[in-house]
Amino acid sequence: MVKQQGIGTSHAKIILMGEHSVVYGQPAIALPLPNVKLTATIEHMPTSEQVIASRYYNGPLSQLPPTMRGIQKLIGALTQRFAGEKDGWRLTIASELPAERGMGSSAATAIAIVRAFFDYYEKSLDRTTLLQLADIEEEVTHRSPSGLDAATSSSANPLYYVKGQAGQPLKLKLTATMVIADTGIKGVTKEAITDVQALIRKNPASANQHINHLGALVKDVRGFLEHNEVGKLGMALDAAQSDLVALGVSNDQLDHLVAVARANGARGAKLTGGGRGGCMFAIMETALGARKLASILKKNGAAQTWIQPLDQGGTI
Numbered sequence: 001m002v003k004q005q006g007i008g009t010s011h012a013k014i015i016l017m018g019e020h021s022v023v024y025g026q027p028a029i030a031l032p033l034p035n036v037k038l039t040a041t042i043e044h045m046p047t048s049e050q051v052i053a054s055r056y057y058n059g060p061l062s063q064l065p066p067t068m069r070g071i072q073k074l075i076g077a078l079t080q081r082f083a084g085e086k087d088g089w090r091l092t093i094a095s096e097l098p099a100e101r102g103m104g105s106s107a108a109t110a111i112a113i114v115r116a117f118f119d120y121y122e123k124s125l126d127r128t129t130l131l132q133l134a135d136i137e138e139e140v141t142h143r144s145p146s147g148l149d150a151a152t153s154s155s156a157n158p159l160y161y162v163k164g165q166a167g168q169p170l171k172l173k174l175t176a177t178m179v180i181a182d183t184g185i186k187g188v189t190k191e192a193i194t195d196v197q198a199l200i201r202k203n204p205a206s207a208n209q210h211i212n213h214l215g216a217l218v219k220d221v222r223g224f225l226e227h228n229e230v231g232k233l234g235m236a237l238d239a240a241q242s243d244l245v246a247l248g249v250s251n252d253q254l255d256h257l258v259a260v261a262r263a264n265g266a267r268g269a270k271l272t273g274g275g276r277g278g279c280m281f282a283i284m285e286t287a288l289g290a291r292k293l294a295s296i297l298k299k300n301g302a303a304q305t306w307i308q309p310l311d312q313g314g315t316i
Contacts, residue, residue: 002087004044006120010111012036012097013104013152014180014281014308015272017240018161018218020196020247022148026215027162029170029222030152031178033308036103038095040112042120045088050079054093061091070140074110077136078117091116098304100186102273107149110137130154141190160222170222174310176230176267177290180281183253184303189274192249199248210243217243234268234283241270249275253301258282260300264293283310 011034018028045051050061057065064072079085091113097105114133118125134150151167152159159167200207217236224233241258244250254271261269261282269282282297284290287309294305 002044002084003120003122006042006116006118008040008112008115008117008119010038010108010115010153012038012108013149014178014279015102015148016158017221017237017270018148018214019102019244019271019273019275020193020249021211021214021218021243022161022163023193023196024211025163026211027160027218027222028148029158029160029218029225030148030167031158031172031308032152032155033103033306034156036096036306038093038097038105038108038112040109040116041092041094042116043090043092045090047088048086049088050075051090052093053090055095056099070106070137071109071113073140074113074133074137075117077133078114082117082121082123084121089120098182100188100278101182102187102189102271102275102278104149104153106141107134107138108153110134111150111154113137127154158225160218170225172225172310174225174228174230174233174283175285176233176310177284177287178281178308178310179261179266179284179290179293179297180272180279180306180308181257181261181294181297181302182279182304183251183257183277184301185251185253185277187274187278188276192274192276196247196249207247210246214240214243230267230283230285234266237268237270237283238262244271244275251276253277254280257297257300257302260297261293264296265289266293 014031016029022028052061097103099105111134131150148161157169158172160170161167217240221236250271257280258269266282271280290307
């Protein structure tokens with residue numbers, strides 16, 4: 001059965017720690033940002049035309065640009081699943097997430113689209129199926145994705161995640177506030193992943209040392225989050241940034257904003273996501289300090305900032 005309208009939602013995410021190393025079997029910790037939302041709405045049309053409406057493209061599904069090949073492949077799989085190749089609809093994607101900034105825009109889009117289609121065709125959807133289908137898009141967009149983005153963009157809780165395993169919800173209660181800053185530069189996750197792979201082939205001992213160290217830091221941070229050890233968390237974040245710099249996935253603007261944050265009271269700061277652009281974040285002990293830092297980061301080139309309290313317990 002087909003409804004007149006199907007709706008699917010998702011939200012942004014931020015990787016606290018474990019970028020790149022999570023691809024190689026190390027754990028990672030990610031936080032959902034439910035206030036930064038994405039909604040996909042599919043509406044019945046009386047013709048067989050299938051249309052996409054979004055901030056990046058408006059027009060027939062068949063003419064989606066190459067940058068949206070992942071979405072095209074996902075929608076193809078969904079229409080085939082529901083024998084809806086000849087059904088007419090308009091799919092509207094309304095997103096508050098900045099694209100290619102390490103906040104999970106592509107995964108959030110995939111999650112919302114899958115949920116919208118299942119709602120439209122009035123079929124139940126379990127989490128395993130949701131993540132399997134979302135991975136169709138992520139495989140095209142990110143090449144060898146860890147699955148972390150989709151898992152967090154569809155979760156209400158912080159997650160401790162190992163590739164190939166279900167994410168474990170974490171209780172988060174820190175006396176601290178996070179400031180997220182967008183460099184204004186598009187991240188290049190696929191290229192960064194490829195370059196890390198090349199570095200491992202070229203200098204496996206050094207590269208794997210950094211990857212393994214990132215994994216060890218994540219395991220330590222899990223305890224810091226549970227016991228409100230903000231100072232130790234900050235030191236671990238700084239150490240992780242050093243590993244990511246050594247792996248070649250930072251850039252000048254990220255390094256600059258990280259340095260500015262540290263010089264203005266941050267307990268720790270690092271990039272988040274694929275790197276080479278995108279976002280960084282810093283941990284401040286007070287909300288007032290976070291607001292001040294957000295203003296300072298904007299004066300130092302940040303395109304946009306967000307403030308996220310970390311003291312709300314299990315759900316952010």
